[in-house]
Amino acid sequence: MKQKLKGNARYPLVLMLEPLFRCNLACPGCGKIDYPAEILNKRLSLEDCLQAVDECGAPIVSIPGGEPLIHKEMKQIVEGIVARKKFVYLCTNALLLKKRLDDYTPSPYLTFSIHLDGLEEEHDRAVDQKGTFKIAVDAIREAVSRGFRVTVNCTLFNNAEPERVAEFFDFVSTLGVESITISPGYAYERAPAQEHFLNRTQTKTIFRDLFRMGRAEGRKWQFNQSSLYLDFLAGNQNYECTPWGNPTRNVFGWQKPCYLVGEGYVQSFKELMETTDWDSYGTGKYEKCADCMVHCGYEPTAVADTVAHPLKALKVWLKGVDTETPMLPDMDLSKQRSAEYVFEKQVANFLTEDELKEAAERQDRVA
Helix, strand or coil, X not given: CHHHHHCCCCCCCEEEECCCCCCCCCCCCCCCCCCCHHHHCCCCCHHHHHHHHHHHCCCEEEECCCCHHHCCCHHHHHXXXXXXXXXXXXXXXXXXXXXXXXXXXXXXXEEEEEECCCCHHHHHHHHCCCCHHHHHHHHHHHHHHCCCEEEEEEEECCCCCXXXXXXXXXXXXXXXXXXXXXXXXXXXXXXXCHHHCCCHHHHHHHHHXXXXXXXXXXXXXXXXXXXXXXXXXXXXXXXXXXXXXXXXEECCEEEEECCCCEEEEECCHHHHHHHCCHHHCCCCCEHHHCCCCCHHHHHHHXXXXXXXXXXXXXXXXXXXXXXXXXXXXXXXXXXXXXCCCXXXXXXXXXXXXXXXHHHHHHHHHHC
């Protein structure tokens, strides 16, 4: 509302702060960790992180990764953000959470967002490591018992079975967490498991099936998302993404154009907002965006629509997501521009000559 009253058309709602790419898992659906060791070993400093928070000004800071709890200054980073009265969502696979809980103090401004992609079999398969589900659930229970705010974030792929996902939501609801964040997976070009990403029709069908089950059986699932974004997932809203709503700051700089697509970096938030060709991206405009329905791009759109049309949002919230009327026609993809593949070039630009040489030698040894 403050931004609307100021007449600002583009403004951030959530800062996606990635202080590192290094992770202690290698999920086949992840496209965030396919970097040479020279980049995986880099970190944003405490000063870098707090400067990004101040520069961006968003009221919420999401800290994904990589695995944030690997960062040696994460305690100080979180304390600095909380001291600014910004809401922090610390996203973690929870493998280190129990060991790190003593570093943090329960606060209404701090939420641990725990990555769980289904029940034990599905989750352990999704992260390609057995035992992770039990460790994460144990950490969730410990964090909740200590008075921390905890949510679960869940990514769905085309091998998701609605009945099993519904059972998973039922189970999560018994853990004492506040809510669940759900999203279809984004088809990262560097992710190993390309065959499991959802197209838009599959996304809408799976979410309709889920919401239909929830309504028919009176399940009380609590989602950490706006009613209109959930309505969008079910094919009832035609939204364009709002990439500037969740701007990203990582070890490269401020990422153009969004958290999911990295096709250029600048050194200031102001430069990001003023020099990005926003009209070149989005479903129907760019091939890499064709199947995207991820919350970091579309939740800001849904929030803006909620502010503009509060009665429409209230109706969905009260009655639930419509799962029976025909889905709206999807976006026209016939005029989208072809994808550009710039990963290697950007990595090369970021590394020193010595680092490039070390990376090349390592590849030769592996080969």
